[in-house]
Amino acid sequence: MTSFNSRIICVFLAILFVGESALGQNDVLPYPLLTGETSKIFTVKANGLTIPVSSYKGIHYARFGQNGKAKLEIGFQQAGEVRVSPQHAFASAKDGIRLELEKPGYYVLSVGENEKLFVLADLPDVFTAQEKKDLVSVRTFNVDGSGKTLSTKEIQRAIDETSANGKILFFDAGVYKTGTLTIGSNARIYFSEGCLIDGSYDTSHYIVDKGFKEANKLRDGKAFSDNGQHMTYSRLILVEDAANVKIWGKGIINGNGAEVRNTGKPANLIRIRNSRNVLIEGVCSFDPAAWNTHILYSDSVTIRHVKLINDLNVPNTDGFDPDASSHVRIQDCFAFCSDDNVAIKTSNNSNLLRDCHDIKVEGCVFLTKKSALKVGTETKATVMRDIIFQNNYIVMADRGLVLYCYDGARFENVQFLNNYFEKGFADFEKKAIHFSIKERSGKGVIRDVLVKDCYFSSDFHSAIAINGLSKGHEVEGLVFENICLLGKKVTTVSGLNIQQNEFVGRIELKK
Structure with a gap:
């Protein structure tokens, strides 16, 4: 299977044992810990800089920007066989290993059978001169960045006005509590690495599609279905009836899926519906209450360098679901899912049904307990x-x-x-x-x-x-x-x- 190594694995990764010194220039940018707690199992340094490691939903992850080579020192408080994926690399170590990454990429370090660390390294974003001129901070719209106040109305106004004016809505570092946000044509939205879009726990903050009844799994269990046609008519982020949309950056969109699902609400995290020329790039999409990213009745949609981390204990949490859509590209993504990583469908959700063709999923790193x-x-x-x-x-x-x-x-x-x-x-x-x-x-x-x-x-x-x-x-x-x-x-x-x-x-x- 040498063809696999030559095509998908573009970086050289060597397993070295603790004791050698980290060498090289500091070409890494640590990203802040935004979800979960600081890991008590793993520590990570990249080119001598400490990278925050989050303990979240039964796994651990570290995020950072990488421009050039990165020498990683990974320590862990766990005994067992060490496996590094996707390099088929194995090592035995009691308390740590070192990895050398020539380029950014996504890796899974497994220690024993239970502990996993996701290493998520991305190429930092660079704005053009014109993009810098177009940036407008979301804070100028009186949006609370502390996460203490629901800011759905203020964020929605910011999205609508910047889209209409040809500007880029820039989310500075902060926590933004919100319900459903609707994104229309010509929107350009950038989530910085310190930005957390934090989905509300309150089910009333999630808009239900007009003409459809959302089945509450707890209070209306007989009406609930895990068939994609009827499972959910709500979501946190909705790109609808839109053209020429770009959402990118290194921030996190968190659906708080377990909390929302426990109230009976099976909301998707992101739905792209009846839209065209949509790009989602670089963001981290975490913890939906149902399917993570539903691409419905849309054309020319690209999902690139996106990281999904779903809760293994929440059902129906597919990763990417192209549905009655064509010309879809899912490229160089990472997904950890309770349900299918990718499931290409024609479900008739929202009474939208047609043939689909030209869908390509390539260069991704996936984990799932299903398909x-x-x-x-x-x-x-x-x-x-x-x-x-x-x-x-x-x-x-x-x-x-x-x-x-x-x-x-x-x-x-x-x-x-x-x-x-x-x-x-x-x-x-x-x-x-x-x-x-x-x-x-x-x-x-x-x-x-x-x-x-x-x-x-x-x-x-x-x-x-x-x-x-x-x-x-x-x-x-x-x-x-x-x-x-x-x-x-x-x-x-x-x-x-x-x-x-x-x-x-x-x-x-x-x-």
Whole structure:
């Protein structure tokens, strides 16, 4: 699998033992701790500078800007085998290791089975001369930056006025308590590294779509559904009926998902709906009460260098959900999710339904206790085609490559290229590949699927399961090329060890 190393891993990372001195120029910028508490397990220094480490929702993370090389000293108060992902690098150490990063990137340091540190290093942002002239501080709109006062109205006014005037709304360091914010055309919003957008705990602060009833999971449990069509009609950030939107920076958007969900509110963190030419770049998107980023009925949407950290104990917290959308790019992102990392859908949420095509997910680092790279489960359009998952590193997942066609769509030209799967989550299905057609609200077809240059470790012991539905609703036209299962290269079709039913046809293995 040398092609994976050459394509996705652009940095050199060496494991050194504690005792060598940190060398090099201070080309790093520590970002402040904004969520959780200071970690009692991990410490991090980069080029001699202390990097704050947060203990948050059962994990630990460190954020910093990196311009040039960075020599990291990572200490930990935990014994056990040390694993660094996505470099397949292993070391044994009692209390610390050192890493050398030539470029920014996202890494997971695991110590034993339970403790994980996410190292999130980004290239610092640089404004052009014109952008500097366009910057307007959100504080000029009488917005409270202490987090003590709800500032939804003031922030909304700031968004509306700067968008109309061609300015960039700049969020200085601070905590901004808010309910639903709606973002329209021509908005440019920058969240600085010290900025925390803090979602309100109060469900009345989340706007529900007109004409729809939000099912409260606690008080109206029978009406609640985890089907994407009905699950939620509210969110913290809504980009709606908009064109030419840019949201970027290194700040954190926190949905406080556990608290909001405990009140019965399954709000999304971000929804992009009926919009085009939208870019979200660099921000940290934390702790939704349901799907993190829902891209609905939209075109030309790019999500780049975004970091998602969801709560493993909150259900339905997918990472990225392109839904009835086309020309979508999810690039070089990091996602830690309770549910699917990526699930491409056509759900008919908000009564918005159409075919989708041209969706690409590439260069990402993912962890999940469910499916990593998925099309489905909601598939209510006619055609879902031209979908590519490429050069992604999956640190942890229960299922790897997943096609669930349950509502009658036709899947065409789906490609899984050069994806690496390191570790299975706990002891559930641990399937490398799962393709399935079922009849829930229609009968579908899966055809022309390419799985090439993909590696699955020995953790994925259930290997491959593929099942069609009936005659005329088969899974067919599957091509496998340069595949490693259980850590070993497959050389024959029988070596794929596919568990399948009679409605699967035309499987080819290319060596």
